[in-house]
Amino acid sequence: MLELSYLRNHTEAAVKGLAKRKIDAAQTIADILKLDEQRRENQVQLDSVLAESNAISKEIGSLFKAGKAAEANDMKAKTAELKDKSKELGQEQEQLKHSLEQLLVSLPNVPHESVVEGAHADDNVEVGKVGEIPTLYDGAVPHWDLTEKYKLISFDLGVKITGAGFPVYTGKGARLQRALINFFLEENQKAGYEEYIPPHFVNAASGFGTGQLPDKEGQMYHMTEDDLYAIPTAEVPITNLFRDEILDLEKLPIKCTAYTPCFRREAGSYGKDVRGLNRLHQFDKVEVVNVVHPDESYKVLDEMVEHVGGLLQKLGLPYRVLRLCGGDMGFTSALTYDFEVWSAAQERWLEVSSVSNFETFQTNRMKVRYRGEDKKTHLCHTLNGSALALPRVMAALLENNQTEDGIKIPEVLIPYTSFEWIK
């Protein structure tokens, strides 16, 4: 949620920025500012009525105490009118607040100045490319054939017990998955992140806090009986740990990492894009979340990009980094870098990480604040990134490392898998 003060003081910049998302927000922002003005006007009126009625009540109290019951009763009559008035103004106030909130919540974050205008993924800017594109031997096949050949993952069993998009990992497939999770968690810890194991279901307030609600209502699994949502990413429970907190300056930056399964309904779209591990309803991901001082957030974003790149380099996966254009960025983000690994048998890039700075967009909803040098409270900035999402890393790993003799496990993973080959 954008800050009202920002929209008030930087109206032009907000409209210009949102245009990069191909959104014409001029009217909405104008409406917001008008509603805000009306709201404040209304509040001034309401406050003065309340102040008057408070004063009368106090007077009645002291009249009773002084034994002047008759006079006190006379004054009671005066309050009736004020009461009606304050009720009316109060309702108006609620109405205005509600309308204002609805409009505010409908606006996505304003992109950072470095973000280019664009509507589609084609407009994303490649900012880096690392690693050699491997050439595979003649009999090389996509990962969905490899997982079957070596009995690593059963998509059929998943369909049987749950449905499409819920794979079952078996044998060395399961062990490789677990090894990757441990590898990522260890690396994140070395980079200063503290590990958490959060709940996998959250309440609606948490869904709202990080911006999944109301924007992406239909994309989450919702348990209506208990009104809980299956988390689409660890970002949701982890960031919400700090909801409604005022943090001491010296506590910042807060760096968290967590492994969780992620649940996404992802309705629509079939075919090769979603084949095998490419897109799932349940998948594993290790996430990193940062809660930082506003002055630090872009420095921290760069560090995160560096860190995620390092993970891929250690795994020996060729990747490229994209700075997303306005239209391809998530609703809540001000600047996002996507990491894509090269899937050698599918011969395509697969997104394995998305690293974003949300600035105050989430903290304004969640009221995550710090106490500044000035002793006042200010909104923190939040950032998060995948480090990393498992399925597509697994897909690329299997495909890129396949040989006639089997699949070679990268050096760095062997301490975690305790096997060197999948044969």
Next chain:
RNA sequence: GGAGAGAUGGCAGAGUGGUCGAAUGCGGUAGUCUUGAAAACUAUUGAGGGUCACACCUCCGGGGGUUCGAAUCCCUCUCUCUCCGCCA
């Protein structure tokens, strides 16, 4: 699942209709003292709206009600705790 108790500021914990945004203690901050630290003492210390700044307004789990007036009374929801049952 059954029965009972409770939800107050960073924490603990008073407050049962007006003088309560809320005693007291702890914690935090600033100062005095000290070579420095500790201790002691003094002052200060909730959040939000509003204002140039004051004033003023709102908030004692959420929502609704009674009343001139509610942290305090009533209704309702949510959550927590204790005991019993069940259970990895």
